[in-house]
Structure formats: C-alpha cells, structure tokens
Amino acid sequence: MKQAEKKIIEANLDKEYAGITGVPNFTKAALKLAYGADSAPLSEDRIAVTQTISGTGALRIGGAFLERHYPGAKAIYIPTPSWANHNAVFKDSGLKVEKYRYYNKDTIGLDFDGMVADIKAMPKGSIILLHACAHNPTGVDPTEDQWVKIADAVKAGDHFPFFDMAYQGFASGDTNKDAFALRHFIKEGLYPVLCQSFAKNMVSIAPLKVLLLLTSISGSLRRACWCLLRRLRIGG
Numbered sequence: 001m002k003q004a005e006k007k008i009i010e011a012n013l014d015k016e017y018a019g020i021t022g023v024p025n026f027t028k029a030a031l032k033l034a035y036g037a038d039s040a041p042l043s044e045d046r047i048a049v050t051q052t053i054s055g056t057g058a059l060r061i062g063g064a065f066l067e068r069h070y071p072g073a074k075a076i077y078i079p080t081p082s083w084a085n086h087n088a089v090f091k092d093s094g095l096k097v098e099k100y101r102y103y104n105k106d107t108i109g110l111d112f113d114g115m116v117a118d119i120k121a122m123p124k125g126s127i128i129l130l131h132a133c134a135h136n137p138t139g140v141d142p143t144e145d146q147w148v149k150i151a152d153a154v155k156a157g158d159h160f161p162f163f164d165m166a167y168q169g170f171a172s173g174d175t176n177k178d179a180f181a182l183r184h185f186i187k188e189g190l191y192p193v194l195c196q197s198f199a200k201n202m203v204s205i206a207p208l209k210v211l212l213l214l215t216s217i218s219g220s221l222r223r224a225c226w227c228l229l230r231r232l233r234i235g236g
C-alpha cells in the first residue's frame, strides 16, 4: 500500500473536479478489476457505471435506482445475517427488505440448502442481494460449485442479482478468484448490479473512498441506464 501510494504521489496526478459520474480512467480500471479484462459486457460496452461516495453510497444509489426503475416488486432479499447497514440503506432507498437463510450456527458454515430453498420460494423476478466474497459478518462464502447452483436457482426464478463486493481480494488473496460469482452470473446471461467498495482493499490510496455502482445491462440500454444513474446522482 505504501509503495502504491508513493507511486501515485510521484505521478503528480491532477486534482481536477470529477464529472457527475466520476473520473473515466478510474471507473474503467475498476470495471476491469471487477469484471475481468476479457469480460463480454466490458468489451461490448454494456455496463453503465457511476462513481459514488463509498460502498454505502453505491448501495443507496443502487437501491434508489431499482425503487424508481425496476418493473417488478420493490423488495430486496438480503441474507441472514447481513452487513448491519444493508437493512437501513435499502429501506431508506424505498425498498422493502426481506430475508433469506444463509448462515448455519450449528455448523458455523453456509446453510446452502436453506439458501437455495429460499431463493426457489421467492416470487418470480425478486431482487436478491449477494455478497460477492468475504461475507460480512460471517466470513462464510459459497464454494464455486455452490455459486454455480445458486446462479441456476436465481436464473430459474428470473430473479435480479444485486452484488455487493466490499472485499475483492480479501477472501482468497486473488482478485480474480474473488470475482468468480459475479463473473459466473454474467457468463450465465444474467445482468447484475454491482456495488464495488475500495474502502478496505485500497484504503490508504483511496483517501476519498471513491466507490462505484456498476449496472450491467443489455447493449443499447447501457446509455439510457447511465443517463438515469446520472440523474440520480444530481438528485433529478
């Protein structure tokens, strides 16, 4: 971190005002880190992106975006337990917060069967929040095989995946491995929202904790989506 910080200081970057949806070089690099350089939605320019104030800001804007524009039920399913602030942030966005099973206290592990059963029991087209890696507060993540089955259940229910990735690189030490779930869902033809936080993995070189909300959608809708995100950023 200290070396990275030194490099940035030596590069003598400008301190220009960032546009409404952020600094393009930064958002481009963040997209690559999350989706992977060979990602189809990235090379096909199908991702609408905006910088936000930290991961919390991304979640708040993501919630507001869905409350305003998602055509299905205005409810989001979060795991039990989840990061303490999810409930408040999504409620404040105007979404109803529902729960799905996640942690099994007896095994100190994932309640995989309970989770999949709850996903299957959700009304069709439900919004589901998934911790991409290093689940907070339990630290318990699905295995890659389990993610494949979770993606199948999400797809079968026509649900809308909303990823929160606040710890990319912290679960396995490998940023690509930690992005497995997000990238697998995309390979499966799903169009997730992603909130990406750099507050922990780059804390000392991202002093403003500038974070992103990324919405991955089908081709020509990208610009429309970006315009709507932009409007939300300026309070329109």
Ligand SMILES: Cc1ncc(COP(=O)(O)O)c(C=O)c1O
Residues within 6 Å of the ligand: 053, 054, 055, 056, 057, 083, 131, 136, 164, 165, 166, 197, 198, 199, 209, 211
């Ligand atoms: C799962 C999860 N999402 C989002 C956040 C919020 O990130 P930030 O500190 O960038 O607002 C946290 C912070 O602890 C978190 O654990």
